Amino acid sequence: MNENGSAIPLYHLVEEDSGNVIITAHEINGFFVESDSAESEEILIFGSARGSVRLGKDLSDVELRVVNLAGEAIGSYYIGRVGLRSMFEGEGSAGRGGFIATFYGYACPYAAAGAIWRQWASGSPLVRGGWMEYPAESHDSWLHVVQNSWFETGRAAKRYGAGEICVIDGRRILDESSFYCELGESVNGPGGYFGSTLDGIADCLTFSRNARAPFELVWEHSSGARERMGTSLAASAVGVLREFGVEVTLR
Template structure:
């Protein structure tokens, strides 16, 4: 690796791309300052760390995207950015296999999911996720995991529907610590590890409606340890979830 050849960049998870020309402006191991805490003050510049490829003569783009690829170089996530501009005047010199950190101005675009970059990097490095991987993360990470799930689900061409074929879906209510955890658990129960099946009540309704419209096999839901879920979600929200399931034709049993 000489740090300049994009053909050698497979497996580097983050790509900044000019979508008009499909020029890859850079590839990097990490991105800092784009995924931020909701109540945090975002930095003025986004930093790309571990840069392996840099189109030094292309310092800006009017239509850019941040894309995430896996170890095979296949896209697993994407973010539309619009206008971006490099902060350097002279291109940095490559040393060994990497450039120094490269900073870009995203003109205020950020994502309020502070752990998303770490999750994307894990997804990029690994093969298929093990069942329950999200539940082994701290509760503070669940919103970021759900965000990554939803982004990846649609970026890879899937729809808001059910892809499983089993007649019964089993939801582990003991893993539900809040609303984000509920939708992480539900997506996995319905569509397998890293699966998506809604991120709020409206999205859940859309998934059920789309599944029915597309002729997906009807299913029943076994909700294990419903009392634990009710404690985490609140009785009102749990009731609203059950109402959406009922409206969508899903028979819910408890166990």
């Protein structure tokens, strides 16, 4: 809420070609869903239209943007066609009205992403290992937000840090997703991205060749971490890093 008691928009529905904001919303229900139910026919958009919209008429070429307190895009989803079916009035508090819509089955299969986006948009500084505030089953949602925001805010798949030694804390690695979160932060700082797959790591290393010299990666508490994420994946990740000249030390 702002100082006037109004809800601060977290989302903009935008006409992609023109960039015109159609609807601003502080909450969207039904878009971030569990991966085994990645289709949602009813979307509740808690917000208001910037101009006139026609109920029952589809909006086309729509992008859903996640915005921070300054109104700057920190994430985005291309939705395409959006159907505005009806409006609803708020109950119990101001600003709770909005639209009942359909994204025609398109949804984001990362259930915790909405809460994570709200944290990222709040203006509070990101801290190392922030995903550990969430249960292990939500670490893939954190990784999704990391990757989406990294590219939306204009950064490339490469190393930006200048330090010669990067350190992974294996105690933070509970699964495959948290490994990629920890790797990204060890190389590029809190909220940093350095791949979300083995191919993604290779891409980041490829595009880092001319920007930064090979670095050393020290993996602390590696034994338990490699078991939790899967020994085969851990061995492959280390292999990719070493293939591109990264000196990997396991401790």
